[in-house]
Amino acid sequence: MSRIGNNPITIPEGVTIDVQENMVTVKGKLGELTQEYSGVSIKIEDGEAVVSRPSDSKEHKAKHGLYRSLLSNMVEGVSKGWTKELELVGVGYRASNQGQKLDLALGFSHNIVFELAPEVKVETTSEKGKNPTIKLTSHDKQLVGHIAAKIRSFRKPEPYKGKGVKFVGEQLRRKAGKSA
Numbered sequence: 001m002s003r004i005g006n007n008p009i010t011i012p013e014g015v016t017i018d019v020q021e022n023m024v025t026v027k028g029k030l031g032e033l034t035q036e037y038s039g040v041s042i043k044i045e046d047g048e049a050v051v052s053r054p055s056d057s058k059e060h061k062a063k064h065g066l067y068r069s070l071l072s073n074m075v076e077g078v079s080k081g082w083t084k085e086l087e088l089v090g091v092g093y094r095a096s097n098q099g100q101k102l103d104l105a106l107g108f109s110h111n112i113v114f115e116l117a118p119e120v121k122v123e124t125t126s127e128k129g130k131n132p133t134i135k136l137t138s139h140d141k142q143l144v145g146h147i148a149a150k151i152r153s154f155r156k157p158e159p160y161k162g163k164g165v166k167f168v169g170e171q172l173r174r175k176a177g178k179s180a
Contacts, residue, residue, distance in 0.1 A: 005040075005064035008048040009072050012079045017044055017071075024071060028078025031119065031139040035070055039063040042071065049075070077139040084148040086134040090155075090163035095124045095132045102134070106155040106165070114154075120147055133168065 011017060018025040019042045025034045039060050043050050051068040053060040076082075088095055094105040102122055104112040116122055119138050126132040134151065138144045148167070157164035159175040166172065 003065075005051055005053065005061075005068045007068065008050050009068070009075055011044070011047050011049060011075060015075055015079050017042075017049055017075070019044065024074075026071070026074040026078050028075075028139070030078050030081050033074045033078060033140060035067075035074060037063075037067045037070075040067050042067070073141045077141055081137055081139055082141045082144045084136045084144050085168040086136075086148060086151055087166055087168050088132045088134070088164075089157065089166060093132065093155075093163075093165075094126065095134050096126075097122050097124050102151070104151070104154060112154055114151065116147060117143060119143060 012028075015026065015028040018027070022038055023034060023036055024042055025032065040051050040053050040063050043052070049071060051064060051071065053064040073082075088104075088106070090107060092105065092107060096103045100116045100118060100120075100122070102114040102116060102124070104114065106112060116136075117138075119140055120143060121137045123135040123137070124132065125135070136144050136148055152165045152167070155164045157166045157170075157172050159173060160177055162172050162174065
């Protein structure tokens with residue numbers, strides 16, 4: 001029995017869910033998201049969305065929890081939005097943005113200029129004595145996570161000094177250096 005799939009999704013005020021035969025569309029104040037689905041049925045009743053499966057086969061059980069989570073993330077995204085924060089740890093590592101272009105100085109010979117999707121809002125801060133941070137905000141959780149992972153992949157944190165691009169609050173496994 002899927003514990004996640006059985007939980008109903010409460011629909012906040014200002015959010016509408018339109019269910020077609022294999023496509024669900026969620027509209028809210030922050031935007032609109034669509035998702036294809038198969039193997040489950042979605043019903044909207046008294047301000048709640050309920051995902052149900054036709055049988056207890058392994059495939060239907062897996063899709064039950066998956067589509068319930070995706071729908072829940074879509075509802076939360078169009079009502080509140082999703083945010084990811086990255087931190088640049090290292091001497092001389094900098095980040096700046098002009099509109100949707102993110103300019104990163106990560107210790108390479110040239111700066112990395114990264115063009116962001118128009119749905120994602122970017123904000124960079126750099127205070128004296130603190131590491132520069134990049135804040136990504138959007139209504140699409142998958143897109144924010146994908147772009148944050150792409151930015152992190154430019155210079156992953158290394159295990160000895162911890163230098164690189166890391167998520168805010170991420171715990172790194174540190175290694176001991178050479179023993180004298």
